[in-house]
Amino acid sequence: MASTSKDGVPESNNLKPNTPDDLGPGACPESVLNPTDSFEEFASEMSSSLLERNNSLTTKSSTISEIQSEICEKSKESEVKDSKSCDDMQNKNESITASASTSNLEEQNGNDSDDERDEYLQSPELVNKEKHVFILSSAGKPIYSRYGNEDKLAGLCGVIQALVSVVEEQNQDILRSLTTKDCKAVFLVKGPLILVAVSKSNESETQLVLQLTYAFNQIVSVLTLTQLNRIFEQRRNYDLRRLLSGAERLIDHLLVFTEKEPAFLLGAVRCLPLPEKARENITNAIISSCNKIRDLVFAIMIAGNQLITLVRMKKYTLHPSDIHLLFNLVRCTESFKTAESWTPICLPKFDATGFLHGHVSYISEDCQACLLLLTVQRDAFFPLSQAKHNIAEKLRRNNCLTAINDALNRNVELPTTNPLKHIGIPEIRHFMYKSKTTAQLFTSDPICLDRLQDYRIRYKDYGDIEVKRPEKLSDIDYVQNYRSFCSQMHCTSTPAKLIFRSNSMDTVLAWVTSGFELYVTFDPLMEKDQAIRAVDRILQWIRKEEHRIFIMNAPTF
Numbered sequence: 209m210a211s212t213s214k215d216g217v218p219e220s221n222n223l224k225p226n227t228p229d230d231l232g233p234g235a236c237p238e239s240v241l242n243p244t245d246s247f248e249e250f251a252s253e254m255s256s257s258l259l260e261r262n263n264s265l266t267t268k269s270s271t272i273s274e275i276q277s278e279i280c281e282k283s284k285e286s287e288v289k290d291s292k293s294c295d296d297m298q299n300k301n302e303s304i305t306a307s308a309s310t311s312n313l314e315e316q317n318g319n320d321s322d323d324e325r326d327e328y329l330q331s332p333e334l335v336n337k338e339k340h341v342f343i344l345s346s347a348g349k350p351i352y353s354r355y356g357n358e359d360k361l362a363g364l365c366g367v368i369q370a371l372v373s374v375v376e377e378q379n380q381d382i383l384r385s386l387t388t389k390d391c392k393a394v395f396l397v398k399g400p401l402i403l404v405a406v407s408k409s410n411e412s413e414t415q416l417v418l419q420l421t422y423a424f425n426q427i428v429s430v431l432t433l434t435q436l437n438r439i440f441e442q443r444r445n446y447d448l449r450r451l452l453s454g455a456e457r458l459i460d461h462l463l464v465f466t467e468k469e470p471a472f473l474l475g476a477v478r479c480l481p482l483p484e485k486a487r488e489n490i491t492n493a494i495i496s497s498c499n500k501i502r503d504l505v506f507a508i509m510i511a512g513n514q515l516i517t518l519v520r521m522k523k524y525t526l527h528p529s530d531i532h533l534l535f536n537l538v539r540c541t542e543s544f545k546t547a548e549s550w551t552p553i554c555l556p557k558f559d560a561t562g563f564l565h566g567h568v569s570y571i572s573e574d575c576q577a578c579l580l581l582l583t584v585q586r587d588a589f590f591p592l593s594q595a596k597h598n599i600a601e602k603l604r605r606n607n608c609l610t611a612i613n614d615a616l617n618r619n620v621e622l623p624t625t626n627p628l629k630h631i632g633i634p635e636i637r638h639f640m641y642k643s644k645t646t647a648q649l650f651t652s653d654p655i656c657l658d659r660l661q662d663y664r665i666r667y668k669d670y671g672d673i674e675v676k677r678p679e680k681l682s683d684i685d686y687v688q689n690y691r692s693f694c695s696q697m698h699c700t701s702t703p704a705k706l707i708f709r710s711n712s713m714d715t716v717l718a719w720v721t722s723g724f725e726l727y728v729t730f731d732p733l734m735e736k737d738q739a740i741r742a743v744d745r746i747l748q749w750i751r752k753e754e755h756r757i758f759i760m761n762a763p764t765f
Contacts (some may be wrong), residue, residue, distance in 0.1 A: 231643075231644075231645050231721075231722065231723025231724065232643060232721065232723040232724035232747070233641070233643070233724070233747060233750040233751040233754045233758075234641070234643030234645075234646055234648060234650075234724070234750065234754050234757075234758040234760075235643055235645045235646065235723055235724075236645070236646060236758075236760045236761060236762075238761070238762040239525065239645060239646040239647065239648075239762055240518040240520060240525060240526070240646075240759055240762045240763075241477060241518075241525060241526055241527070241528055241531070241646060241647040241648065242525050242526065242527045242528070242557070242647060243644060243645050243646065243647055244475035244476065244527070244528060244644065244647045270559055270561045270562055271524070271558060271559035272559045272561070272562040272563075272564065272584050273561075273562070275503075275505060275521065275524070275584050276503075276584050279502055279503050279584070282502070324360075326363075328356075328357075328360045328361075329361075329364060333355060333356055334355060334356050337354075337355050338407065338408050338409050339354075339405065339406065339407040339408065339409055339411075340353070340354055340355060340404075340405070340406045340407075341353070341354040341403070341404070341405050341406075341419070341420070341423060341463055342354075342361070342364070342365065342368065342403070342404045342406070343401060343402070343403050343404075343423065343424075343427070343459075344365040344368060344369060344401070344402050344404075345400055345401060345402070345440065345444075345445075345446070345448060346369065346372075346397075346399075346400050346401070346402060346440070346444070347369065347440075347444045347445050348362075348365050348366045348368070348369035348370075349362075349365065349445060349446070349447055349448070350362055350365045350449075351401070351448045351449060351452065352423075352449075352452070352456060352459055354459075354460065354463060358449070368395075368402060368404055369402060371383055371386075371395075372395060372397060372402055376397075382395070382397050383395045383397070384413075385413050390408060391406060391407060391408045392406075392407055392413065392416075393405070393406045393407075394407070394413050394416040394417055394420065396417055396420040396421065396424065398421075398424045399433075399436070399437060399440075400436065400437065400439075400440035400444075401424060401427070401436075403420040403423055403424055404420075405419060405420055415473065418466065418472065418473065419463060419466045419467070419472075422462055422463075422466050422472065422529065422532070422533075423459055423462065423463065425529060425533060425556045425557075426455070426458055426459050426462050426533060426536070427452065427455070427459070428554060428556045428560055429533050429537075429553065429554045429555065429556060430451070430452060430455045430458070430554070431451060431452075431554070432554045432560065432561060432562055432563060433554075433556065433560035433561060434560075434561045434562070439451075457540055458536060458537065458540055461536060461539065461540050462533075462536045465532075465535075465536055465539075469513070470640055470649070470651065471528070471532070471649050472532060474640070474642050474649055474725065475528055475529070475642075475647065476528055476642045476643075476647045476648055476649035477514075477515050477528045477531045477532070477647060477648055477649065478513065478514045478515070478648075478649045478650070478651065479514055479515045479516070479648050479649075479650070479757065479758055479759055480510075480511055480512065480514035480515065480516050480612070480615050480616070481615055481622070481624035481625075481650075481753075481756050481757045482516065482611055482612070482615050482756060483611060483756060484755040484756060484760075486606075486607075486608055486611035486612075487516070487517060487759070489602075489603070489606045489608050490509065490516060490517050490603060490608050490612075491517045491519060491763050493598075493599050493602035493603055493606070493608070494507045494509070494517065494519045494599055495519055495763060495765060496602070497595045497598040497599045497602065498519070498581070498595050498599075498765060499765050501583070501588070501591055501592065501595060501765075503583050503584050503585045503588065504521070504581060504582070504583050504588075504592070504765060505520070505521045505524060505564060505582050505583060505584060506518065506519070506520050506521070506524075506526065506564075506580070506581075506582040507519040507520075507579070507580070507581050507582075507765075508531075508534065508579070508580045508582070509571075509577055509578070509579050509580075510531075510534065510535060510538060510577070510578055510580070511575075511576045511577040511578065511612055511615075511616055512576060512616050513535045513539065515531060515648075515759070516577060516612065517759065517763070518759070518763075519763045519764065519765060520762070520763075520764055520765070521764065521765055522764045522765075524558075525762075526555065526557070526558055527555075527557035527558065528647045529556070529557055530555040530556065530557045530558055533555065533556075534553070534555075534580060537553070537568075538568070538578050538580075541568075544568050544569060544570060544578060545570050547569070548567065548568070548569040548589075548593055548596070549566075549567070549568045549569065550565065550566070550567060550568075550589045551565075551566050551568060552564070552565055552566070553565070553566045553582065564582040564583065564584060565582070565583050565584070565585065565586055565588065566580050566581065566582045566583075567579075567580070567581040567583075567588075567589060567592035567593060567596065568580050568581075569593075569596055571596075571599070571600045571603060571609065572600055572604070572609060574609065574613075575609040575612055575613060576612070576613070576616055577609070577612050579596055579599065581595065581596065623753055623756070624753060624756055624757055627652045627749065627753075628652050628653075630749065631745055631746060631749045632745075633742045633745060635730050635731045635734050635738070635742065636652070636728060636729075636730060636742055636746070637714065637729045637730060637731065638651070638652050638653055638728070638729045639651070639652045639726065639727065639728040639729070639746055640652075640725075640726070640727045640728075641724060641725070641726050641727075641746070641750055642724060642725040642726075643723070643724050643758065644722070644723055644724055644725065645723055646758065646759070648758050648759065650750065650757045650758070705719070705720050705721070706718070706719050706720075707719075708736055708739065710732060710734070711732065712732055713732060714729050714730065714731065714732050715729070715730040715731065715732055715733075715734040715739065716728070716729055716730075717730070717739050717743060719743065726743065726746070726747070728742070728743060728746065730742070
């Protein structure tokens with residue numbers, strides 16, 4: 209392992225935490241999520257060539273079709289044999305798309321003079337923003353802009369498309385980034401789409417590429433990759449905003465979400481800490497209510513952007529990025545709170561070629577837990593609705609709804625609501641632990657959009673005296689500090705397994721092993737030997753609480 213001193217200079221590895229014999233707390237033989245290594249995924253995305261990216265976007269064998277085939281083979285009932293694949297539905301959608309009238313975007317752009325468009329690019333609406341995200345087609349048609357009016361940005365999109373095309377034609381390579389004195393522009397070319405982030409922030413190129421990748425996956429989740437490719441094969445100048453109408457809010461929120469939620473950067477999912485028995489009762493309620501629904505692929509219960517449980521069809525798992533898209537969908541859709549919904553959902557990492565069909569509803573009016581039942585059948589709403597009501601009844605009978613509400617309520621005194629107090633080391637300000645084998649994340653304080661103010665006020669315990677130290681951070685200061693922290697931890701130029709850095713504000717220790725990643729922030733005067741002992745205490749505490757803070761099995765129907 210390599211480590212760095214307080215001055216950032218590599219030094220001998222004479223001090224390091226006691227490496228566990230196994231893969232660390234939270235590891236289990238089988239995971240409900242695909243194991244991830246955030247460093248490897250970033251490196252692959254950043255270093256891929258133009259040919260590799262194009263190959264990755266070609267239509268591959270459909271997991272959904274595979275599931276449907278298995279169901280047909282196992283069942284002799286005619287309605288299962290006659291069920292159609294998602295490709296049939298896509299063909300209908302695409303035929304409708306092909307018959308749509310041509311875009312009048314050129315006429316709209318023609319109404320604005322060049323001077324008016326140039327003046328708009330210098331308007332405060334655009335200039336005063338710290339970061340922009342633009343999505344356009346390979347033909348230069350605007351599709352999405354985080355700020356401003358896409359129609360008035362058509363000229364800028366044309367310039368972006370020209371830059372990308374010149375690099376591809378002359379060098380047979382991808383334009384990856386441009387850097388100026390005060391900002392950087394990062395490009396991500398994905399099939400028929402070009403995504404660009406222009407940022408004045410301290411975010412690294414890797415972080416910006418990650419955010420653009422999620423924005424692309426959000427579009428795929430609405431359309432499927434098959435439909436997206438076919439649309440532009442049939443008509444290169446198609447205005448994709450027609451099909452994405454209403455989905456802009458999903459992309460808007462997702463971009464904010466990726467900036468402030470560490471789970472995105474670490475390629476992991478945060479689980480809602482629950483007593484082991486309560487989580488077991490929730491899982492059993494789902495299995496007993498759904499085990500006879502043979503075409504159900506996933507049953508997922510979430511609350512507060514945290515995973516409560518996931519029950520799956522055998523052989524199939526989900527990637528953390530697909531779970532993040534589901535979190536984003538639920539958070540952005542208020543109608544789920546008032547009625548049971550039936551919606552097509554494409555999960556790009558699971559199967560980018562087709563839709564799963566989701567029954568989405570909240571368990572009850574007095575609980576924030578949302579249940580998603582994902583199936584390959586288009587006409588399974590009513591049996592899934594009945595299963596949902598059966599699940600809700602069993603959860604209420606076993607007091608599971610109370611357990612979920614208590615876990616979400618930060619005022620309830622539980623070990624996982626204030627782990628720093630239970631660990632008993634006042635110099636620790638914050639820590640994040642990821643189990644790489646299960647892709648699950650636990651943080652000492654659930655940093656999220658709703659709790660920035662809570663995070664600004666930290667507590668220290670000195671015996672019987674509690675000292676409250678407020679930190680007056682604005683939202684933008686908080687985000688900048690978080691970005692800086694993430695950039696230090698995922699530095700591709702100086703990779704290290706153990707990093708120890710101090711400055712006048714804080715001390716940071718990061719430790720990456722084959723089984724876990726651990727990031728800890730201490731007071732600025734924390735010495736290395738003290739920090740190492742504190743890390744061992746953290747790992748011991750996580751091991752003690754692992755059945756509460758992680759999903760330690762992989763239940764199936």
